[in-house]
Amino acid sequence: MTQRPLTTIGFDADDTLWQNEQFYRLTELQFTELLADHAASEVISARLLEAEKRNLRHYGFGIKGFTLSMIETAIEITEGNVPANVIAQILDIGRDLLAHPVETLPHVRQTLEALSGKYLLVLITKGDLFDQERKLAQSGLGDLFDAVEIVSDKNASTYRRIFSKVGDGPERAMMIGNSLKSDIVPALAAGAYGVFVPHELTWSFEHVEEPTDAPRFRKIGHLGELHGVIEGLS
Numbered sequence: 001m002t003q004r005p006l007t008t009i010g011f012d013a014d015d016t017l018w019q020n021e022q023f024y025r026l027t028e029l030q031f032t033e034l035l036a037d038h039a040a041s042e043v044i045s046a047r048l049l050e051a052e053k054r055n056l057r058h059y060g061f062g063i064k065g066f067t068l069s070m071i072e073t074a075i076e077i078t079e080g081n082v083p084a085n086v087i088a089q090i091l092d093i094g095r096d097l098l099a100h101p102v103e104t105l106p107h108v109r110q111t112l113e114a115l116s117g118k119y120l121l122v123l124i125t126k127g128d129l130f131d132q133e134r135k136l137a138q139s140g141l142g143d144l145f146d147a148v149e150i151v152s153d154k155n156a157s158t159y160r161r162i163f164s165k166v167g168d169g170p171e172r173a174m175m176i177g178n179s180l181k182s183d184i185v186p187a188l189a190a191g192a193y194g195v196f197v198p199h200e201l202t203w204s205f206e207h208v209e210e211p212t213d214a215p216r217f218r219k220i221g222h223l224g225e226l227h228g229v230i231e232g233l234s
Contacts, residue, residue: 008167012177062128067094
């Protein structure tokens, strides 16, 4: 009896299942406006990005780390003279980001419903535990997944561990996501299929070259095209 080439499908969450980066961009705009008297917006944004990258090893990915990086940047930009009311406003816009309603992307529910029961579906997302759990609950998609993995980072070891625990190993698994760096390249390195679904907004930290020479790499325009990719494996 021939083995099915695919038994397990992993999905990224932010900007794959629901909108995320656009809310960070709006928050960053508010932040640069708060400090407009001290520096140009592009200078503030560049300093913020530096702080975010620097702080990833301390705070990890997510809104709380982003908020702390905004505060740190404000202190740096004002040379330690940032007013207390500005710190309070930064905390407010960080809290607003944590409370933003979830907006699922096109084709998400239909795709998950069509695959549920036929494959083991696992949500694999990184970031703040409380925030990711909140967004999953608000999305109404939780019941469609067989497992949920909220991790501090995504690398080849992460995917090998998850796909071996949930399914039949990475060789019979597929990872779908909008980040080449986090979702696709490490999943391919683990031995899984990697399906890249570009989003119009992706954090610059996540940009790497497309692994077009990898035999298990695929690229689609939206999740509605995933069924055709899966059919092509059999």
